[in-house]
Amino acid sequence: MRCPFCASPDTQVKDSRIAEDGSYIKRRRFCTECGSRFTTFERVQLKDIMVKKSNGLVVPFEREKLLKSIQIACKKRPISDERIEKIVSSIQRQLETTGEGEVSSREIGVLAMEILLSLDIVAYIRFASVYYNFDNKEDFSKFIDTIQKEALEENTDKILEKSYDKCSLNPEFEPIAKEVKDELF
């Protein structure tokens, strides 16, 4: 594996660990050239997935892009890196097993939102803000009002309601960066 910092081909594996559920192998690597340390994950890829974007372009599925967008949505939220890895793996596995070689970026977005909604409402709203592509602040607050109302109607538990409050008050709350949106959808 080439060093991501200095591009030297001479890197060594320091430590290998299999995930608890056996879904991936994590390797700590060391570059003998520049001394940098980095981590790689080894996973099964069942088949190649092609993604049809909203502009009609068909591009190969890139796990890294999905990972990055979910990392941004989960920024400063109580969701571990390992959990995020699992979310992405779960989405990837579902895409690989749908039987079709091509999926739309919208379908991937829906899968991601379903998982995030069950985990953390702030992460969900951030991700949804990209997915629904709000043109203005008004549309965005309408969206938040709607899900707040839904949560109340369904009598969702207190923790969830608290998270809703937090997301409207928390100054850290912000939609996902535009560059991720362009890459993803």
Ligand SMILES: [Zn+2]
């Ligand atoms: Zn290096």
